[in-house]
Amino acid sequence: MTPSERSAFQTAFMTWYDENRRDLPWRQNQEPYRVWLSEIMLQQTQVQTVIPYYERFLATFPTVADLAAAPEDLLMKTWEGLGYYSRARNLQKAARQIVDDYDGHWPTTAAELEKLAGIGPYTAGAIASICFGEVVPAIDGNAFRVFSRLLKIDADITDPKNRKIFYDAILPLIPEDRPGDFNQAVMDFGSQICTAKNPTIGDTALAPFFRSYQDGTLLDYPVKTKKAKQKPVAMFAVVIRSQNGVLFQKRPSTxxxxxxxxxxxxxxxxxxxxxxxxxxxEEQLARIEAHFQEAYGLKLQQLHESGLKPVVHVFTHLKWTITILQAQLAADAELAFFPGQWYTEAQLVDVALPTVQKKIMARLATD
Structure with missing residues (x-):
């Protein structure tokens, strides 16, 4: 863009934002802890889903120091249902870095923020621009979509090295007096107007600036290679009961x-x-019995298929199809070599359970 085009775009874009900005809880108080929390929660999760989790999380951990000192079980329980649990663990790691390494003070630049656990270039740019006024892009899927269409950038957005092309293209467009608002405008415009399948750019005053709109190639952007399909994985969930309740296994730390x-x-x-x-x-059941005997010293009794429809759960790169098995175990069975414990139904209320576990429990409840 020429300097005059750039100035006109900035004015039109910020006017659109001022008239259409979403009223979101984390915009009411742009303290870095709150902005950071919202950005991490919004990764892989829609805004309306995040809002109640965000408010509950802040009520439980009002400050970064509270989060740093939180017991892991409480942290996981508060995060329960949002998925991608490594996000919650990295939140606490970063909180402890801020408390221990930065004496409770937030880094104020994107480069320094990226040194914190779980904070990549996008989140660092968002926090630095919104909270500290640094003129830096926050490049996520919305930014790729908006600016590839605005400037007809045909670089493949799935190739990490092409991020610099977008960074260099966006940086001159950011108004120096409103970098945080500009990045939030990109989020709102990308999610509401410049959507993936049904963009409505033509209904806005910004249409003349979008080169791909002007020549009818809007939906050709952004350019990206197709995602690989999720790898199918067959799994068994073994529901083991005794007079003590149901046996749960704690997953490995990685x-x-x-x-x-x-x-x-x-x-x-x-x-x-x-x-x-x-x-x-029959051979599968026999080998599962052998697995429990050899790995944990547990002798399962009456192991059998539940007859229930398998549970399907999709991760980013994997698709689990889970056959539910049921078995009994003596109440006095020695669990010294088993990484888990018995839980009663009442005790499970306080245990952080991933979504896939809840799906299995829901399927059992239909039996």
Whole structure:
């Protein structure tokens, strides 16, 4: 854009924002802790879903120091239902960095903010611009969509190295006196007007600035390679009961569902001696029994399929299809080698459960 075009775009864009900005809780008080929390929660989650979680989280942990000192079980329970639980763990890691390494004071630049756990270039740019007035882009999916269409940038947005192309294109467009508002305008315009499938740019005063709108190529942008399909994974959830309740396993500290509690989950592929081996249902059950005996010293009784429809749960790169099994275990069984414990229904109220576990429990409730 020429200097005059850039000035006209900035005026039109900020006017649109002033007239159409969303009234969101984290915009009422733009203290960095609140802005940071909202940005992390909004990753992979829609605004309307986030709002009640955001308000409950702040009520539980009002300050960054409260979050830093929070017990992990309470943190996970408060986050329960938002998924992608590594976000919550990184929140606490970053909170502890701020308290321990920065003496409770927030870094004020995007470069320094990126040193905190779980904060990447987008979140750093958002916090730095909104809270501290740094002239820096906050480049997320909305920004890629808006500016690829505005300037007809045909760089593949799935290629990380092309982020710099967008950074360099957006930076001159940010008004020095309103960098935070500009980045929030991009969020709102991208989610409300410049949407992926049904953009309504033609209904706004910004239409003349969008080069792809002017030549009818709007939906050709952004350019991106197709996502790989989720890998299908067959899983078994083993519902083990005794007079003590139901046995839950705490997941490992790394990987999917890290540190969360679920019914014991067994991947079907771990039961096979080689990739080409086909097991009958009876052989699968026998090997699951053997797995529990060898790994945990637990002798399952009456292991059988529940007969319920399998539960399907999709992660970013994986698609789990979970067959529900049921079994009994002696109440006095030794759990010394098992990473979990018995829970009664009443006790489960205070346990952080991932969405996939809730799906399995819901399926059982239909039995």
């Amino acid at each position: 990987g999917l569902l890290a540190n969360l509690s679920t019914y014991p989950l067994v991947a079907a592929e771990t039961l096979q001696a080689d990739d080409d081996e086909l097991l009958t249902p």
